[in-house]
Amino acid sequence: MAEQNEDRIERNGAVLPSWLSWQAILLVVTIVFFLRNMLIPLVSDDIPYAFIWDGADRGNLLDGVGERVRITSFYDIVVSQWSHYFTWGGRILGIGLTQFFAWQGKLSFNILNTVAFVALIFLIFRLGTGESLKRINKTYMVWLVIAVWFFLPDPFLTVLWMCGSCVYLWMALLEGLFLLPYCLKYWHKDFWETPPRWSIPIMAISGLAAGWSVETGAAAVAFITFFALVYFWRQGHLDKWMLVGFIFLCVGTLMLTQAPGEMHRLALQREFEYNPALPPEKYWTSLMFLINFNECFWPVMKCWLPLLVPVVFYICRLPSGQRLNKATMFQGVFFAAALVVMVIMMFVPMASARAGFFPTVCVAIISLTALRELMSVLECFAKKHVALCRGAFCLVTAIWLVMVGILLHVEWNVYEQWNHRIDYINAHANQELVVVHQIDVPPIADDLEDWFDRCFTWNTEILAWGADLEPRMEGSHNIMYAQYYGWKTVMTDGEDRRKP
Numbered sequence: 001m002a003e004q005n006e007d008r009i010e011r012n013g014a015v016l017p018s019w020l021s022w023q024a025i026l027l028v029v030t031i032v033f034f035l036r037n038m039l040i041p042l043v044s045d046d047i048p049y050a051f052i053w054d055g056a057d058r059g060n061l062l063d064g065v066g067e068r069v070r071i072t073s074f075y076d077i078v079v080s081q082w083s084h085y086f087t088w089g090g091r092i093l094g095i096g097l098t099q100f101f102a103w104q105g106k107l108s109f110n111i112l113n114t115v116a117f118v119a120l121i122f123l124i125f126r127l128g129t130g131e132s133l134k135r136i137n138k139t140y141m142v143w144l145v146i147a148v149w150f151f152l153p154d155p156f157l158t159v160l161w162m163c164g165s166c167v168y169l170w171m172a173l174l175e176g177l178f179l180l181p182y183c184l185k186y187w188h189k190d191f192w193e194t195p196p197r198w199s200i201p202i203m204a205i206s207g208l209a210a211g212w213s214v215e216t217g218a219a220a221v222a223f224i225t226f227f228a229l230v231y232f233w234r235q236g237h238l239d240k241w242m243l244v245g246f247i248f249l250c251v252g253t254l255m256l257t258q259a260p261g262e263m264h265r266l267a268l269q270r271e272f273e274y275n276p277a278l279p280p281e282k283y284w285t286s287l288m289f290l291i292n293f294n295e296c297f298w299p300v301m302k303c304w305l306p307l308l309v310p311v312v313f314y315i316c317r318l319p320s321g322q323r324l325n326k327a328t329m330f331q332g333v334f335f336a337a338a339l340v341v342m343v344i345m346m347f348v349p350m351a352s353a354r355a356g357f358f359p360t361v362c363v364a365i366i367s368l369t370a371l372r373e374l375m376s377v378l379e380c381f382a383k384k385h386v387a388l389c390r391g392a393f394c395l396v397t398a399i400w401l402v403m404v405g406i407l408l409h410v411e412w413n414v415y416e417q418w419n420h421r422i423d424y425i426n427a428h429a430n431q432e433l434v435v436v437h438q439i440d441v442p443p444i445a446d447d448l449e450d451w452f453d454r455c456f457t458w459n460t461e462i463l464a465w466g467a468d469l470e471p472r473m474e475g476s477h478n479i480m481y482a483q484y485y486g487w488k489t490v491m492t493d494g495e496d497r498r499k500p
Helices: 002-013 022-039 074-087 092-104 106-129 138-150 155-160 162-167 169-187 199-211 215-235 240-257 261-272 286-317 326-345 353-384 386-427 443-452 460-467 476-485
Strands: 434-436 490-492
Touching: 022 106, 022 138, 022 386, 074 092, 074 261, 092 106, 092 162, 092 169, 106 138, 106 155, 106 162, 106 169, 106 353, 138 155, 138 286, 138 353, 138 386, 155 162, 155 353, 162 169, 169 199, 169 215, 169 240, 169 326, 169 353, 199 215, 199 240, 215 240, 215 326, 215 353, 286 326, 286 353, 326 353, 353 386, 386 434, 386 443, 386 476, 443 460, 476 490
Parallel strands: 434 490
Antiparallel strands: none
16 A cells, blocks of 8 residues: 555656656657658759759759759769769768659658658767667657757758758768767767777768768868867877778868869859849858848857757856866867857858758757756756646647647648649640749748748748749749659749849
8 A cells, every 4th residue: 555655646746647758759749740741742952853963054953954854763863963063062962862862752751851850869869968768768858859849940941841851950860970989988988998890991981971961060070079089089098980980071071062063053153043132242241241140140049049058057057166077078069069160151152040950959969968967956856846847848748739730730731732733734734834823821831930030831931932933934943843744834923032
């Protein structure tokens, strides 16, 4: 009887019911994420990348693009990326992955992208805490869900849109996996105490992939790894696999940033790309810096502020003489890497908030570090204030559910419009020119953009800037969509919604 009473008291004192495990929380989020993937069609650059890149004819993304050949094999992707590297840019891993999924179909992407999203959650936990997945609890999982759902910059464009996800989410996995051995060695001295034989070739491949991923992520990883090498050298624990990994990381970064196509693309964009917001002659002027601050730097900083709350709270609780410890040094290096990258992006023409994806992942990682250090304090607080913690969880859950309802409503609405449009054009495919209505989003979608200053779902701005067809016959997406679906010529009615 006494044991039963103790069990009942323990259950009543728990913040969350026993059946609501961290696995259940993750499962619900995963299902919703998969459903959202299913509602997003191939849009914007997804369609042009379904074709072999024709660098000899200005590529596939500029106005007036000519006839292109569909990708039908791995060989086509290799040929395409060779041309892409020498005539457009060095992101051959992310763009090559986009071309693979454009060839294989959206369903395969929907499934694997959901797996990648869950993997990112686990990876953030492993990097930030150094603990095995067995140590995840409900507190960690709730915070991880909050971080990846609410505080990633432009999540619709970085984890859901196919091309954006391949370039940002999937490349963040490569970058995080490269950092994982360094972080585990930092947290646990006995990790790879006797490095396995395969550690050197694995770190070479991993370093090359992380460096050849995406510019902002590669820069942040290089910054972090450099300071890791300095730390391990001073500790007398610098191993060969660490140096090999860093060397190949640098090689990959050089291959990415020094791609011959980078300058060629810039010249083509200056001549052919329509951009009323920032004409080429305004590059590196006060207008460019103002746009970059408003469109890139400040929106990303606002994502960081909530993630930094546990970090600041943890540091403030430390005695003044103990604020430089193993956890805070780790946090300082990751935060400095994130901040340096965002400052550099101020000098890049037309930098977008998407560039802050991996820097924000770095901030999420250090928030998990703070959470680990504060876990005993949080557990004591939860036992003393059960009702308050339950109320906070219910509030967060209610906000998340309302957000999910809005997102699914908007995405289902746009999904139906896309399908009706395709049916309409197919019914009039014999016409030389088919004019269709522009896609319109429910008003709540634009309100969401205004409230949060980030792209959670479709909105008028991203439709105007490439996600929808254009009211200009020469628009590259109009031409590529027509070739993809076997139409003649297609365009939208109405005025150009791109505003300076």
